[in-house]
Amino acid sequence: MAERLCREQQRLERKLAETIGFPSAMILSNGESVTLHSLKEIRGSLGVDSVDAVVRANAEAEFAAHQARWDAADTEIRYSAAMLAEHEAANRAEALLEELSETPATTLVGVAAKLDAVLKEGQPSEDEAEFPWPQIRSVIEDIARISRQRETG
Template sequence: MREFVATELCVHQARWDDMDREIGYSIAVRQEEISSAEEAQLADQLFSIDATSIAGITAKIDGLIATGEPGETSDEFPWPELRKIRSNLFQIIHQPIGHTG
């Protein structure tokens, strides 16, 4: 029985390996892991530097939302609030010169 199970496992593994090469699953998973690590490194860099402008603060909020938000329409705290803050900052940045509001 042990020999039969070992043979069946080898056959199953060979089928898996063939399909994996055909569809590229393992390569895609590895690339996703690399991309996630790069994203985390870039986010760390973004959040470790001081913003020196409203545009810089907006970029940090964008980065925070992009890396942390569970979905673009999440209504759980703090995501709607952060999206509103980002929108407010965008409006301030793009106000006509001399406008006070």
């Protein structure tokens, strides 16, 4: 669920970024155009003289307008709601993994299930070749093989 919600949140963020663009404002600094992505950056990049005060006010207004467009589109496509749902699902998955690690396995299947949970949560991709992922997959296969042998033997 967390992975599915993460992909949905990323899809919506990509849609917002492509249609609205991340909130920003542009100023001229030393003859070059500079894009700033927060009010803190805007306020920190300009001095205190009257020319900079006007440039700062214009940049802040530009940023606020861009942020308002982002917020309106966010409300329409529900990006923030998707992001919140993804965070909640990730927190729930983390709590379940913690509970799983604290629960003793009583069978080989239980041991395999715990290793499989570690594998699914930790490895960057299903065919990750870096240590320890191939070794963990090998242990899970060994446990499955031993369990099958016990069932048939």
